[in-house]
Each structure stands twice: as structure tokens, then as C-alpha cells.
Amino acid sequence: MKDVAAAAGVSLKTVSRVVNGESNVNDDLRSAVLESIAQLGFRRNASARELRQGRSGTIGLLLEDVADPFYSILSRAVEDVAREHGTMVFAGSSAEDADRERDLALAFCERRVDGLIIVPAGSSHSYLLPEMQAGIPVVFVDRPPGDIEADVILTDNRGGSRRGVEHLLAHGHRRIGFIGDAPEIYTAGERLRGYREALESAGIAFADELVTQAPPSAASTAEALDRLLGGPSPATALLCGNSRTTVSVLRELARRSTRLALVGFDDVELGDLLQPGLTVVAQDPGAMGAAAARLLFQRIAGGSPGPTAAPPQTVTIGTRLIPRGSGELAAP
Amino acid sequence: MKDVAAAAGVSLKTVSRVVNGESNVNDDLRSAVLESIAQLGFRRNASARELRQGRSGTIGLLLEDVADPFYSILSRAVEDVAREHGTMVFAGSSAEDADRERDLALAFCERRVDGLIIVPAGSSHSYLLPEMQAGIPVVFVDRPPGDIEADVILTDNRGGSRRGVEHLLAHGHRRIGFIGDAPEIYTAGERLRGYREALESAGIAFADELVTQAPPSAASTAEALDRLLGGPSPATALLCGNSRTTVSVLRELARRSTRLALVGFDDVELGDLLQPGLTVVAQDPGAMGAAAARLLFQRIAGGSPGPTAAPPQTVTIGTRLIPRGSGELAAP
DNA sequence: CTGAAAGCGCTTACAG
DNA sequence: CTGAAAGCGCTTACAG
Numbered sequence: 001m002k003d004v005a006a007a008a009g010v011s012l013k014t015v016s017r018v019v020n021g022e023s024n025v026n027d028d029l030r031s032a033v034l035e036s037i038a039q040l041g042f043r044r045n046a047s048a049r050e051l052r053q054g055r056s057g058t059i060g061l062l063l064e065d066v067a068d069p070f071y072s073i074l075s076r077a078v079e080d081v082a083r084e085h086g087t088m089v090f091a092g093s094s095a096e097d098a099d100r101e102r103d104l105a106l107a108f109c110e111r112r113v114d115g116l117i118i119v120p121a122g123s124s125h126s127y128l129l130p131e132m133q134a135g136i137p138v139v140f141v142d143r144p145p146g147d148i149e150a151d152v153i154l155t156d157n158r159g160g161s162r163r164g165v166e167h168l169l170a171h172g173h174r175r176i177g178f179i180g181d182a183p184e185i186y187t188a189g190e191r192l193r194g195y196r197e198a199l200e201s202a203g204i205a206f207a208d209e210l211v212t213q214a215p216p217s218a219a220s221t222a223e224a225l226d227r228l229l230g231g232p233s234p235a236t237a238l239l240c241g242n243s244r245t246t247v248s249v250l251r252e253l254a255r256r257s258t259r260l261a262l263v264g265f266d267d268v269e270l271g272d273l274l275q276p277g278l279t280v281v282a283q284d285p286g287a288m289g290a291a292a293a294r295l296l297f298q299r300i301a302g303g304s305p306g307p308t309a310a311p312p313q314t315v316t317i318g319t320r321l322i323p324r325g326s327g328e329l330a331a332p
Numbered sequence: 333m334k335d336v337a338a339a340a341g342v343s344l345k346t347v348s349r350v351v352n353g354e355s356n357v358n359d360d361l362r363s364a365v366l367e368s369i370a371q372l373g374f375r376r377n378a379s380a381r382e383l384r385q386g387r388s389g390t391i392g393l394l395l396e397d398v399a400d401p402f403y404s405i406l407s408r409a410v411e412d413v414a415r416e417h418g419t420m421v422f423a424g425s426s427a428e429d430a431d432r433e434r435d436l437a438l439a440f441c442e443r444r445v446d447g448l449i450i451v452p453a454g455s456s457h458s459y460l461l462p463e464m465q466a467g468i469p470v471v472f473v474d475r476p477p478g479d480i481e482a483d484v485i486l487t488d489n490r491g492g493s494r495r496g497v498e499h500l501l502a503h504g505h506r507r508i509g510f511i512g513d514a515p516e517i518y519t520a521g522e523r524l525r526g527y528r529e530a531l532e533s534a535g536i537a538f539a540d541e542l543v544t545q546a547p548p549s550a551a552s553t554a555e556a557l558d559r560l561l562g563g564p565s566p567a568t569a570l571l572c573g574n575s576r577t578t579v580s581v582l583r584e585l586a587r588r589s590t591r592l593a594l595v596g597f598d599d600v601e602l603g604d605l606l607q608p609g610l611t612v613v614a615q616d617p618g619a620m621g622a623a624a625a626r627l628l629f630q631r632i633a634g635g636s637p638g639p640t641a642a643p644p645q646t647v648t649i650g651t652r653l654i655p656r657g658s659g660e661l662a663a664p
Numbered sequence: 665c666t667g668a669a670a671g672c673g674c675t676t677a678c679a680g
Numbered sequence: 681c682t683g684a685a686a687g688c689g690c691t692t693a694c695a696g
Contacts, residue, residue: 001689011667016691024665041462046443047382048689051672056379058422058443066411066423069601072404079398079425088439090390091398091423093411107420111378111390130373250605269401270602273582333673343683348675356681380673383688 001044007036019044050112059296060090060108062101062118067093070243070266070285071119074141077289078117085297087114098122109136115296117289120145123184137299141292143186144314151299153292153315157187157265160281160319161194164239164263167279167321169202172331173237173261177210177228179221179249180241188213191241191265210235216244221252229258236331237261243268250274261329263321272324279327282320291315333376339368351376382444391628392422392440394433394450399425402575402598402617403451406473409621410449417629419446430454441468447628452477455516469631473624475518476646483631485624485647489519489597492613492651493526496571496595499611499653501534504663505569505593509542509560511553511581512573520545523573523597542567548576553584561590568663569593575600582606593661595653604656611659614652623647 001019005012010029017025018033025033036042050056061078063071075091082089090108094101101121108116109131116128116138123146132138132150140152168176178195181188192213196206209231212224228235238260240246246264253260264271264280271278295313302309321327333351337344342361349357350365357365368374382388393410395403407423414421422440426433433453440448441463448460448470455478464470464482472484500508510527513520524545528538541563544556560567570592572578578596585592596603596612603610627645634641 012690013667014665017666020691026665029666041466043438043442043463043466045383045689047379047388048672049691050379051377051383051674051689052691054672065408066398067401067405067408069399069401069404072401072407073399075404075423076397076399076425079423088422088424088443090420091407091411092420093408106375110375111420131375134373134375247602247605250602254605268602270579270582270600270606273579273586274602274605275607344674345683346681349682352675358681361682377673380688381675383673383690384675386688 001042003040004033004036004042007040008032054112056112056114057086058088058090058111058113059293060092060105060111060113060116062092062094062104062108062116064096064119064121065093066091069269070283074285074289074292077286078293081290081293081297087297094119094121096121098124102127106131115139115300117141117292117296118145119143122146125150137296137302139292139296139299141288149312151295151313151315153288153295153317155187155283155288156316156318157190158194158197160283160321161191161239161241161265162198163194163319163321164265164281164327165195165198166202167263167323167327168237168239168261169198169204171237171261171328174204174331175207175210175233175235175237176204177212177224177235177238178241179212179214179224179228179238179245181213181245182215183213188241195239216242216248218248218251221245221248225249225252225256225258229260235260237329238263240264242266246278246280250278259329261331262326264326267322271322274324274326276326276329277324279321279323279325282322284317284320287317291317333374335372336365336368336374339372340364386444388444388446389418390420390422390443390445391625392424392437392443392445392448394424394426394436394440394448396428396451396453397425398423401601402615406617406621406624409618410625413622413625413629419629426451426453428453430456434459438463447471447632449473449624449628450477451475454478457482469628469634471624471628471631473620481644483627483645483647485620485627485649487519487615487620488648488650489522490526490529492615492653493523493571493573493597494530495526495651495653496597496613496659497527497530498534499595499655499659500569500571500593501530501536503569503593503660506536506663507539507542507565507567507569508536509544509556509567509570510573511544511546511556511560511570511577513545513577514547515545520573527571548574548580550580550583553577553580557581557584557588557590561592567592569661570595572596574598578610578612582610591661593663594658599654603654606658608658608661609656611653611655611657614654616649616652619649623649 001015005015079089092104118140119142125145126147144152214220243266267280267282333347337347411421424436450472451474457477458479470482476484546552575598599612599614
């Protein structure tokens with residue numbers, strides 16, 4: 001900027017004014033400055049600017065895995081909202097590892113992000129308290145944080161799951177299985193709860209042998225199906241607690257050429273092209289990302305935290321049941 | 333850092349040494365400093381550090397759309413390599429818009445990224461020349477840049493396409509259609525070329541009515557299929573030039589209950605669960621992202637550009653033909 | 665409308 | 681092993 005000023009024969013401050021699009025600059029000086037900028041290939045140094053301003057114009061986005069379709073759609077929605085606010089996005093994958101989540105979050109804070117959106121992997125987030133008190137707003141998505149109070153955007157997991165089971169009940173099923181992710185995972189727990197509630201409301205006793213909770217894998221899915229279909233009173237329908245499990249179940253059913261009424265939690269691409277089409281309880285990752293980003297920028301604009309700030313919000317986003325065939329197979 | 337120094341009763345420079353993990357610090361002083369850091373909730377300001385060091389420890393990643401599975405997998409691979417180098421990733425979606433690409437790329441440069449990975453949307457990249465001369469290495473992925481010489485990582489589009497057609501030829505087909513993306517798109521052009529080459533090698537005349545080049549949409553796909561299947565000598569097989577087209581074609585074929593031997597360029601999730609399974613020429617977005625990131629960090633380590641630097645490299649990554657049924661339907 | 669001075673929070677280069 | 685001074689490239693606060 002000093003060089004540009006020298007080349008244009010003006011002061012550094014005038015260059016600053018031009019670069020920042022301030023209006024109160026003489027037209028001749030402005031064009032002289034612009035010319036020098038073009039000639040020297042000048043590009044303002046954001047680090048210096050951030051250092052002085054204290055605001056970085058960036059936010060951090062911490063996901064489980066950027067490559068997972070659910071999170072990549074969420075990610076794009078965050079980016080689009082950030083763009084409206086002239087803000088860039090740092091993205092990182094925690095790979096469901098609490099330490100990695102912490103490292104990334106603190107690295108973002110060291111870069112003085114204006115705010116943080118986190119899909120929590122760990123179960124304790126007190127490490128963020130100093131940062132939040134220092135004025136970095138944090139919004140959690142998909143799962144609530146542990147140990148601290150903060151804004152969080154959730155899917156209506158319990159309601160969605162309940163609705164999926166009710167759909168199967170409406171088609172005459174009474175033996176309905178559930179295969180979900182590991183019980184430590186918040187969403188897995190909520191979805192199981194919805195399953196139980198729906199059964200209870202229908203006056204059907206909960207049966208242990210119809211429920212599996214484990215990280216999705218081909219082996220665990222095969223085992224779960226053995227148990228579901230093997231006994232004296234096999235399941236005639238199944239709610240899959242997440243899309244990885246759904247895919248795993250579909251593969252295993254195809255291998256066995258077994259048919260089973262099926263509802264998947266979370267949509268999968270090409271679900272409509274399967275035979276039969278896959279009925280799902282669809283989440284809306286785009287809406288979740290947008291809601292998280294909107295809330296975050298609201299907090300950023302709100303200024304300092306503390307007792308004056310609005311209390312933490314929990315936003316629950318609804319699901320949509322999409323019938324495509326697999327969930328409408330009638331009970332034998 | 334000044335506050336930490338005061339609290340610990342040492343100089344600012346000693347704090348700096350501790351924070352940076354330098355070894356030559358007395359153990360007592362070190363622990364005093366660490367205690368003050370914990371107590372004050374100190375976190376080093378990366379902007380100040382970057383300003384002084386000139387290196388930001390970030391790279392920019394510019395994709396067409398973070399939400400697209402191909403790019404989100406590529407993105408994760410880039411992140412993993414960046415992680416090995418202690419580097420964070422700024423990600424942005426150009427949405428296939430040249431202006432947006434330019435804006436994002438220059439915003440990244442203003443943030444003094446150490447390097448840039450770009451899936452080009454625009455056809456001219458001379459705007460990057462000043463940045464590259466200023467020492468920011470740029471690696472292009474998936475498509476080559478326009479107007480400038482630079483490193484680029486490509487899929488073997490032509491070879492893959494050729495192989496897909498040869499596969500269909502081997503199953504007895506002679507009337508093979510091609511539906512690809514708009515001809516301006518580099519990959520679309522290369523894949524069409526591969527299609528032509530394969531036909532030529534087999535001594536089959538190129539037929540205009542069997543080829544469609546348009547952005548994938550339900551309407552354009554329906555039209556294309558009308559043309560392919562309508563004439564006196566309809567196509568018996570089809571190569572789809574990209575995954576969006578493939579999905580669109582599958583939907584349209586399902587609607588018409590028409591079967592057609594089909595090979596898709598680029599894999600799609602659940603392709604194995606369709607009836608018949610979807611045969612594809614698979615790309616390897618993870619390998620592309622990793623290769624791009626590796627090359628970029630090599631350039632970053634290499635230092636200043638100019639005549640001493642190694643000349644631009646083009647790396648071509650092979651495809652894999654995955655037969656799953658749809659491509660093995662024999663010609664009538 | 666224009667500019668000179670101070671300072672953001674670090675690291676670099678140097679002295680002891 | 682420890683520290684005092686200068687400076688990275690901007691913006692802020694102020695004076696004219």
C-alpha cells in the first residue's frame with residue numbers, strides 16, 4: 001500500500017480509502033490510485049487488516065466428514081449464507097474423533113474466526129468456554145454439545161422416527177425391527193426413542209430381539225438381519241436409523257433375495273430408482289446449514305456475549321416422510 | 333502475549349518461544365508461562381503471526397459445488413493432505429460461474445493463502461498471473477486452465493470413454509448413443525472424443541442422431557432418448573457422459589419401462605443396487621484431490637516461481653470400468 | 665477531501 | 681538461555 005501511495009503520489013491513507021471504496025476521495029486521485037494498483041498488481045493483505053480490525057471475515061465449519069452427502073449439502077448451505085455476509089468458510093472434518101474436533105476448533109479460534117459452526121464429535125465442549133467468553137459465538141448442528149449451553153440446530157429425530165414406524169404400522173405391520181447406530185450417538189438414541197414411543201402408542205410391546213444398535217458395517221447388519229428374521233416370529237418390517245445402515249441393509253437383502261417392508265431415516269440418492277423405491281424419513285441438511293449460519297451471523301452481529309445476550313436457542317427442523325414403495329409393502 | 337509475559341514475569345519473547353515450542357527455554361520459566369496462558373485463556377493471534385511470517389498456513393480450494401459428491405470426496409482428500417502439512421483449507425463453490433470463480437480466487441489471494449487448488453469454471457485464467465508471479469502456486473483439477481500454463485490433474489476422460497464404448501461393442505452393440513454435457517465443458521468434449529475414437533477403431537461410422545450434448549435436465553434427456561430410440565435404426569446401447577445425465581437417463585428409462593444397455597461415466601452411489609446394476613467408468617476423485625494437494629505442497633516447498641522452478645505438470649489419473657449388469661446387456 | 669502518527673499482536677534479527 | 685527493539689501492512693483516531 002505504501003508502494004501504491006508512492007507511485008500515485010498520494011498518502012497511504014488515500015490508498016486505503018480507495019481500496020475500501022470510501023466515497024470521499026477526489027476522482028483524479030482515485031483513478032491515479034487505481035492505476036497504480038493495477039500496475040503494481042497490488043492486493044490488500046487481509047492479515048494486516050484483520051489484525052487491526054479484530055474481525056477476520058471468516059467462520060469455521062466443523063463437520064464429521066466433508067465427503068458425506070448429508071454434511072456436504074449442509075456445508076454448501078452454510079457457504080451460501082456466509083457469502084451473503086462477505087465471509088469465507090474454513091471447513092474441517094473431525095472424523096468422529098473428539099481430539100481432532102478440539103484441535104480443529106481451537107485452530108479456527110487461533111485464526112480468529114468470527115464464529116464457529118460445529119457438528120460435535122466429542123461429548124464435552126467445555127474447552128470452548130474461554131473462546132465463547134472471548135466473544136466467538138458457536139452454533140452446534142445435528143447434535144447438542146456436551147457440558148455447555150449453546151445454540152443448536154437439530155432434526156426432529158424422535159418425531160421423524162415415530163412417523164416412520166407409524167407408517168409401517170398403518171400398513172399392517174406388528175413386528176417392526178430397528179437397526180440404528182451406536183447408542184452413544186445422540187441422533188441414534190433419539191431415533192430409537194421415537195421407535196419405542198410409536199410402538200407404545202400402538203400398544204405393542206417392545207421386543208429386544210428386534211433392536212440392534214451398532215456402527216453400520218456389513219457384518220453387523222448381516223447379524224442384525226439374522227436375528228430379526230431368524231426367530232419364531234420374524235420381523236415383517238424394518239426402520240433403519242441412518243442412511244449408511246439403510247444402504248448396508250439393502251445390500252444384504254439383495255444378497256439374500258429377501259423382501260421386507262423398509263423405511264430409512266435420512267434420504268439416499270437414487271432411492272427412487274430402486275425396486276421397490278425406498279421410502280424414507282427425509283432430513284433437510286440444507287435447511288439445517290442455512291439455519292445454523294443465519295443464527296450464527298445473528299449472534300455475530302449481536303456483539304458481546306454475557307447476560308445481556310439472548311439466551312441459547314434450540315431450533316428443531318422437521319422431517320418429511322417420502323413414500324416410494326418399500327415402506328408400503330403390506331404385512332403378510 | 334504481553335499480558336501473559338507480565339503475568340509470568342518474563343519477556344514477551346520468552347512467551348513466544350514457549351508458544352512455538354522452542355526447546356531452549358528454562359523449565360521453570362516454561363511452566364510459569366504455560367500457567368499464565370491457561371489462566372488468561374490466551375490463544376495466539378494467527379493474523380499477527382501471518383502478517384509477520386508472510387506465510388498463512390492456509391490453502392484455498394475452489395470447486396464447482398461442495399455439495400456434489402465428486403467434489404466433496406475430492407475436497408476431503410485435499411483436507412487430509414493439508415492436515416499432514418498443518419494447513420487449513422478455505423473452500424468455496426464457483427457454481428460454474430466464471431465471475432464467482434474469479435472473486436473467490438482473488439479473495440483467497442487477499443487472505444494470502446499459501447496456494448490454490450482450482451476446478452476451473454471460467455475459460456480464462458490470466459487474472460491469476462500476477463498472483464502466481466507473486467509466488468502463490470496454483471494447481472488446477474479436473475479441467476485445464478485457459479490462457480495460462482499451470483499444473484493440472486485430470487481424469488483420463490478420453491481413455492475412459494473409449495473403454496466404455498469398447499465394452500458395449502464387445503457385447504455386440506453397433507448402434508451406441510452418447511449423451512454428454514454442454515460441449516464448452518472440457519471433460520464433455522474429451523469424453524465425446526473418446527466415444528468417436530472407439531467407434532472409429534471399430535470401423536463404425538459416427539452418426540449425428542446418436543449424439544446429444546447439453547446440460548443435463550429431465551427435458552433434454554427425454555428429448556435425447558426420443559431421438560436415440562425413435563428412428564428407423566434405434567440405439568441399443570448408451571454411454572452417459574456424466575453422472576447427472578446417467579441419473580436423468582435412468583429416471584426416464586424407468587418411466588418408459590425401456591431397457592437399454594448402459595454405461596455411465598463417473599460412479600453413482602447405490603449403482604450396485606439398481607436392477608440391473610449400473611455399469612460405470614469410475615473416476616477417482618479422492619486420488620485426484622490427493623494428487624492435487626501433494627503437487628501443491630511440493631510447489632509451496634519449492635519456493636519462488638520463475639525460470640528456476642520445475643515446469644508445469646499434467647497428471648492424468650486413470651479410470652476403472654466396473655461391470656455391474658447394465659453394460660453387459662447383449663445387443664438384440 | 666487529505667494526511668501524519670500510533671498501534672493491532674506477533675516474529676525476526678540481534679545483543680548479551 | 682533471555683530479552684529489547686524494529687517492523688510486518690494495514691486501520692483508527694485525529695488534525696487540518
